[in-house]
Amino acid sequence: MTRGIEKIAIIPLGYGDGYSRSLSMKIPVLVRGKRVPIVGNICMDQTMIDVTDIDDVKVGDEVVIIGRQGEEFITPEEVAAIRNTINYEIPIMFLPRVPRVYIR
Numbered sequence: 001m002t003r004g005i006e007k008i009a010i011i012p013l014g015y016g017d018g019y020s021r022s023l024s025m026k027i028p029v030l031v032r033g034k035r036v037p038i039v040g041n042i043c044m045d046q047t048m049i050d051v052t053d054i055d056d057v058k059v060g061d062e063v064v065i066i067g068r069q070g071e072e073f074i075t076p077e078e079v080a081a082i083r084n085t086i087n088y089e090i091p092i093m094f095l096p097r098v099p100r101v102y103i104r
Contacts, residue, residue: 007052008039011063016044018094019065026082029063033070066090067101 011029015021024042028035031054039048051057066074076090083090094100 003052005052006039006050007054007057009049009051009057010046011049012045013047013063013065013098014043014045016095017098019047020083020093022083023079027079028074029065030067030069030072030074031057031061031063033072035072035074 009031013019019042021042023038024040025038028037029047029049030036031049031051034054036049036051036054039050049063062069064074066076066079076087079090080087
């Protein structure tokens, strides 16, 4: 059920990249430092997110799946709890076509 007019964005990440369908509508992503929900099921090559509450969101904005953006963060532990697994499994669930950023 919608809250009226919603703004839905599509991100190019799906279960074909290793982003498990079991996370559908259960884990947020970060956009402009705010948690936004996944809407619907995670698809093979894309995921839909509700950006209704994000001012001036635009194509090309960074979306964080695991990590920090502003004051908000999503940890591997948070994802692991939803998937009923250990946090070490989360970073390796993504296939090689998903870009990674390593921080020392």
